[in-house]
Amino acid sequence: MEIIKIKDENIINIAKEIREGKIVIFPTETVYGIGTNALNEKSCEKIYQIKNRVKEKPLIVLISNKNMLKMVAKDINEIEKKLMDTFWPGPLTIILKKQSNIPDIITAGKDEVSVRMTSGKIANKLIEKAEVPIVAPSANLSGKPTGTKPEQIAIDFENKVDYMIDIGNISSDITSTIVKVIDKKICIIREGKIKREELEKVAEVVI
Numbered sequence: 001m002e003i004i005k006i007k008d009e010n011i012i013n014i015a016k017e018i019r020e021g022k023i024v025i026f027p028t029e030t031v032y033g034i035g036t037n038a039l040n041e042k043s044c045e046k047i048y049q050i051k052n053r054v055k056e057k058p059l060i061v062l063i064s065n066k067n068m069l070k071m072v073a074k075d076i077n078e079i080e081k082k083l084m085d086t087f088w089p090g091p092l093t094i095i096l097k098k099q100s101n102i103p104d105i106i107t108a109g110k111d112e113v114s115v116r117m118t119s120g121k122i123a124n125k126l127i128e129k130a131e132v133p134i135v136a137p138s139a140n141l142s143g144k145p146t147g148t149k150p151e152q153i154a155i156d157f158e159n160k161v162d163y164m165i166d167i168g169n170i171s172s173d174i175t176s177t178i179v180k181v182i183d184k185k186i187c188i189i190r191e192g193k194i195k196r197e198e199l200e201k202v203a204e205v206v207i
């Protein structure tokens with residue numbers, strides 16, 4: 001695993017590597033993520049193997065702008081649009097109907113995909129330069145604490161990933177909130193940085 005310093009040329013080079021299916025650990029607006037090209041089925045399968053993650057747990061897909069949303073999701077309803085307008089870019093993951101080019105492995109075989117437009121500057125730039133959506137579950141081995149400390153992450157993933165972008169410790173281990181719109185109501189699948197009170201400003205919320 002190569003540790004990368006933050007420079008524009010490094011970001012561009014790492015983005016190209018992600019596009020080609022390499023595995024990279026990088027900071028998001030929540031915690032460190034372990035990511036690769038979301039459209040590359042073999043690379044996505046490696047994420048499961050590396051994390052020792054059960055394949056019944058879908059992976060979150062990060063995008064950098066709303067135009068990229070067309071690559072991963074379809075049939076967006078009005079409440080989903082309002083959620084995006086209100087909270088994106090930011091730590092809200094929305095479960096949407098998936099496009100056919102999204103590998104089944106990252107959706108646990110379901111016809112829906114978990115999507116977030118990241119507000120993390122580094123993550124956003126990686127996605128923008130890679131020109132593909134990126135899967136990015138937390139950079140931790142399954143069952144271990146969420147990835148916030150690069151020293152521990154480096155120990156856990158030594159010789160298992162290609163690169164890590166190290167910006168030091170992340171102060172919070174709170175992950176993104178995950179929601180799904182059902183019957184015009186917002187269902188909270190996992191509460192994280194976005195709280196119920198904030199979501200209630202968009203539509204009725206159920207748990």
